[in-house]
Amino acid sequence: MRRFTWFNATSLSLGFAFLYIPMIILIVYSFNSSRLVTVWAGFSTRWYGELIQNEAFLDAAWVTLRVAFVSSCIATVLGTMAAYVLVRGGRFMGRTLFSGMIYAPLVMPEVITGLSLLLLFISIGLDRGVFTIILAHTTFSMCYVSVVVSSRLVSFDRSVEEAALDLGCTPFDAFKSVTLPIIAPAVISGWLLAFTLSLDDLVIASFTAGPSATTLPIKIFSSVRLGVSPEINALSTILISLVTIGVVTASLVSKRRIVQARRDEQMAEQTA
Amino acid sequence: MQAQARPAEFAPWNDPNETPLIRFDGVTKRFGNFTAIDDIDLAIHRKEFFALLGPSGCGKTTLMRMLAGFEAPTEGQITIGGKDMAGIPPNKREVNMMFQSYALFPHLTIWDNIAFGLKRSDMAKDQIAARVDEMLRLTRLERFSKRKPHQISGGQRQRVALARSLAKAPKLLLLDEPLGALDKKLRQDTQFELMDIQEKTETTFVIVTHDQEEAMTVASRVAVMDNGKIIQVDTPPRIYESPNSVYVADFIGDVNLITGTAQLGQGGAALLTWAEGQPEIIGTAGEGLSASAPATFAIRPEKVNISESRPECVNNVVRGKIHDIAYLGNISTYHVELPDGQIIKAQTANNRRLSQRMYTWEDEVYLSWTDTAGLVLAG
Ligand SMILES: Nc1ncnc2c1ncn2[C@@H]1O[C@H](COP(=O)(O)OP(=O)(O)OP(=O)(O)O)[C@@H](O)[C@H]1O
Ligand SMILES: [Mg+2]
Numbered sequence: 001m002r003r004f005t006w007f008n009a010t011s012l013s014l015g016f017a018f019l020y021i022p023m024i025i026l027i028v029y030s031f032n033s034s035r036l037v038t039v040w041a042g043f044s045t046r047w048y049g050e051l052i053q054n055e056a057f058l059d060a061a062w063v064t065l066r067v068a069f070v071s072s073c074i075a076t077v078l079g080t081m082a083a084y085v086l087v088r089g090g091r092f093m094g095r096t097l098f099s100g101m102i103y104a105p106l107v108m109p110e111v112i113t114g115l116s117l118l119l120l121f122i123s124i125g126l127d128r129g130v131f132t133i134i135l136a137h138t139t140f141s142m143c144y145v146s147v148v149v150s151s152r153l154v155s156f157d158r159s160v161e162e163a164a165l166d167l168g169c170t171p172f173d174a175f176k177s178v179t180l181p182i183i184a185p186a187v188i189s190g191w192l193l194a195f196t197l198s199l200d201d202l203v204i205a206s207f208t209a210g211p212s213a214t215t216l217p218i219k220i221f222s223s224v225r226l227g228v229s230p231e232i233n234a235l236s237t238i239l240i241s242l243v244t245i246g247v248v249t250a251s252l253v254s255k256r257r258i259v260q261a262r263r264d265e266q267m268a269e270q271t272a
Numbered sequence: 273m274q275a276q277a278r279p280a281e282f283a284p285w286n287d288p289n290e291t292p293l294i295r296f297d298g299v300t301k302r303f304g305n306f307t308a309i310d311d312i313d314l315a316i317h318r319k320e321f322f323a324l325l326g327p328s329g330c331g332k333t334t335l336m337r338m339l340a341g342f343e344a345p346t347e348g349q350i351t352i353g354g355k356d357m358a359g360i361p362p363n364k365r366e367v368n369m370m371f372q373s374y375a376l377f378p379h380l381t382i383w384d385n386i387a388f389g390l391k392r393s394d395m396a397k398d399q400i401a402a403r404v405d406e407m408l409r410l411t412r413l414e415r416f417s418k419r420k421p422h423q424i425s426g427g428q429r430q431r432v433a434l435a436r437s438l439a440k441a442p443k444l445l446l447l448d449e450p451l452g453a454l455d456k457k458l459r460q461d462t463q464f465e466l467m468d469i470q471e472k473t474e475t476t477f478v479i480v481t482h483d484q485e486e487a488m489t490v491a492s493r494v495a496v497m498d499n500g501k502i503i504q505v506d507t508p509p510r511i512y513e514s515p516n517s518v519y520v521a522d523f524i525g526d527v528n529l530i531t532g533t534a535q536l537g538q539g540g541a542a543l544l545t546w547a548e549g550q551p552e553i554i555g556t557a558g559e560g561l562s563a564s565a566p567a568t569f570a571i572r573p574e575k576v577n578i579s580e581s582r583p584e585c586v587n588n589v590v591r592g593k594i595h596d597i598a599y600l601g602n603i604s605t606y607h608v609e610l611p612d613g614q615i616i617k618a619q620t621a622n623n624r625r626l627s628q629r630m631y632t633w634e635d636e637v638y639l640s641w642t643d644t645a646g647l648v649l650a651g
Contacts, residue, residue: 162342163375165362167389167440181379264423 023240030233037228047234057235060219063130064199067215071137072194078138079145079194080187084175086146087153088161105143113140114207121208128210136208137198144197145190152186153179192250282492283507284317291354293318293444293476294339299348301334301500308334310500311348321470321477323487326497327523332480333372335497336446339478340369353443363392368442372449372480374433376421382432383408383417389440407435410469427458434466438473447479451486463490484524488512496520512572516559518649521570526605528576528616534567534648542648544569547612554587558649571646576618578606578631579638586640592616594635606631608639 030048034041051057086099105113117136126132160182164174180187202217209218220232284290292315301309308331316322324332337343338350341362350357352367368389377385386407390400408414411431416424421432430450437445450466451459467490470477481487487494488508495505496519504516515521518529530553532546542557544567553569561567582589595615596607599622606618618639624630631637 157373157375159371159373159375160377162340162362163369163371163436164377164388165342166340166367166369167436168363168392170363173392178377182377261422264420 026233027237027240030230030237032230032233035230037230037233047230048238051231051234051238054231056214057216057219057231060214060216063133063213064216067130067133067137067205068195068198071134071198072141072191074134074138075142075145075194076187076191079142079190080149080183082142083146083150083153084179087150088158102143102146105140106147110140110201110203114204117204118207128208128212130213132208132210133205133213133215136204137194137201140204141194141197144193145187148190148193149183149186152183156182282319284320285315285493290317292316293320293353294478295349295351297349297351299338299345299350301331301338301343302346308500309338309345312500312502314495314502314505316476316478318476319470319474321467321479321490321492323491323494324478324480324497325482325484325487325494325523328482330497331500332482332497333448336369336448336478336480339444340367340446341365366443367446368437368440368444369446370433370437370448370450372452374421374429376429376432376436378421381418381420382413382424385421385432386436386439388436393440403439407439410438410472411435427454427462430454430462434469438469438475441473442475444476444478447477449480449482451481451483459486460489466490488524496523498523514558514647515570515649518568518570518651521647521649526573526617526619528571528573530569530614530616532567532569534561534563534565534650536561536563541643542567544648547610550590550612551587553646553648554643555646555648556644558647561648561650565650568649568651569646570649571641573605573617573619574603575641575645576616577640578608578618578620579640580630580635582638583640587643588646589638589640590616591636591638594631594633594637597631597633606637608637 029037029040031043031045032040033044033046082102086095086102089095114136117132117139121128121132121135161174161179164178165171169177200217201215202221205215206218206221209215216235220235223229224232285292294314294316296312296314299309299312299314300307310331312335324335326332334343338345339352339357341357341360341364344358352365357365377388380388383404387400387404390403395403404417405414408417411434413428413431413435416428416432421429424432434447434450437447447466451462454462463486466477466479479487479490488511491508493505493507494511496503496511498519504511504520506514506516511520511524515524521527522529530544530546532544532553534557535543535545535552536557537543537554540557542555542561543552544555545552546569555569555571577583582591590610592608592610594606595609598605598607601622603619603621606620608616608618610616616639
């Protein structure tokens with residue numbers, strides 16, 4: 001056990017203060033009744049009410065969710081397939097090149113990714129809108145999924161798949177009934193990663209969004225440029241609470257699983 | 273070495289009318305330019321318990337994987353039950369494999385693990401249930417059927433792997449170092465369990481092991497491999513008593529090796545000239561021995577007698593000094609140094625108490641053996 005010292009306590013509180021004070025200020029001011037963001041004029045939920053009335057924001061939120069959901073689903077399917085082929089496909093021409101290339105978008109500056117996608121859409125004459133944002137987000141989040149899934153595939157024993165084949169599975173059946181259930185946690189976290197990446201993205205979306213579709217980050221960014229409004233504070237507070245709930249649930253679930261696994265091991269030892 | 277408890281008449285490999293279940297004809301397997309299996313010819317018969325024995329990396333697993341269909345031979349042909357196996361994928365072969373790592377499905381219960389292969393055959397549902405329960409009984413796993421693989425012990429996992437590979441009643445069962453992870457006691461129990469199961473189910477077993485004692489215990493025949501080649505295929509007693517080469521003699525059990533030059537004698541005997549001023553050693557001539565060629569005399573330590581005075585009526589006698597004594601409880605091994613510095617091991621059963629031991633360090637003793645106790649092998 002580490003002991004309590006004043007040094008530890010101070011550095012810990014300073015660190016957390018640095019991380020969380022900006023957010024706390026934002027949350028507090030979202031309940032401010034004044035229109036002026038920096039002047040406290042009493043508690044009110046007025047801005048939450050106005051936010052619900054604000055069609056533009058709601059539209060943008062709806063677009064964002066749709067884009068995030070659809071693109072993360074497609075990215076998960078494609079990314080898992082890519083990971084499977086790269087890890088399990090044996091040797092084929094250009095395999096090393098492909099596995100290197102799958103990492104490239106991770107290190108590529110977003111501006112460049114966005115710009116190149118924009119040029120592509122223009123040159124094939126695709127109208128920019130929800131569809132193009134989905135395409136763009138699928139493209140870049142697919143790499144993240146395939147990185148997460150392939151690290152799981154590499155670490156799991158190939159002979160489990162061979163055992164399935166040996167017991168009469170076709171390769172597809174073996175993938176479906178053995179590989180997929182085993183790598184499911186990695187696939188799910190890949191999906192979550194793709195989903196949050198898409199929710200967060202501002203740069204690529206601003207290149208590929210058209211006048212017909214705006215995502216929430218674009219909307220927030222453009223309205224902040226005209227001055228911070230308390231409505232934005234309210235919106236940000238909602239986002240922060242959603243993210244907090246998500247993170248807390250995820251960690252509770254994984255903690256329960258660890259506890260369960262430990263109990264199982266003890267049970268096995270006792271009966272061994 | 274354990275004695276064989278098998279009926280003497282089971283020897284289909286000696287019967288020219290038997291067609292073997294498995295045939296390897298000139299099979300070679302290369303990975304890149306590395307030759308893992310080098311031009312192997314082999315026949316394995318129905319109901320055999322066939323053991324592959326050899327040092328690490330000699331190609332045992334590769335041979336098994338070719339039988340299961342995970343690797344294709346680079347050259348040559350493998351037939352199972354008379355059918356050419358080229359191009360037939362693992363799921364279309366009546367062969368099941370028990371993996372060295374067990375390879376259980378971690379997301380399925382023990383019951384579902386065992387039922388996995390049956391569900392992919394055209395067996396009816398209630399028949400599947402009956403078969404799985406039978407397998408659980410056979411491997412004494414009934415109590416654990418609802419658990420997941422990570423909820424049982426290593427030995428239990430190994431039995432699940434065995435039950436799963438047996439469930440489909442394959443023509444041929446491949447076991448790749450199935451007992452590698454078990455402690456000695458459990459290992460011996462399981463060896464007998466395996467032999468029992470093999471006899472009950474009449475399946476052909478091919479087992480890979482690098483434990484020679486295990487191979488000698490369970491197998492009807494043993495193949496000794498080295499560097500992708502099969503050096504000798506024979507029954508355990510013959511592998512032990514009549515190795516066809518110095519490599520096999522040295523690989524199986526403990527052996528004394530004396531190098532020299534061979535001369536052929538009368539009636540299958542051979543003489544070995546091995547040192548200045550020493551009488552020639554008389555032994556049984558090994559396969560392919562030619563006169564005046566370099567040869568090695570091989571004799572097991574338990575066939576070497578040790579005595580204080582020069583024994584009468586024995587041709588092979590050498591004199592030496594006790595260099596070391598290894599006391600192993602039931603037996604003692606005396607390391608005797610000959611005048612030319614060679615060490616010969618002689619083993620005796622300890623039928624006396626330790627305090628009454630006859631010989632001690634630096635004692636001058638005579639070593640002797642009969643004319644047929646040792647083999648003169650080429651090379
Ligand atoms: N996929 C592969 N690619 C390249 N070389 C391989 C491959 N599989 C096996 N080998 C090589 O072939 C040789 C034989 O391997 P194999 O696994 O059959 O050995 P083994 O006899 O089973 O050894 P062990 O007792 O250690 O399990 C080894 O030298 C190994 O490095
Ligand atoms: Mg092996």
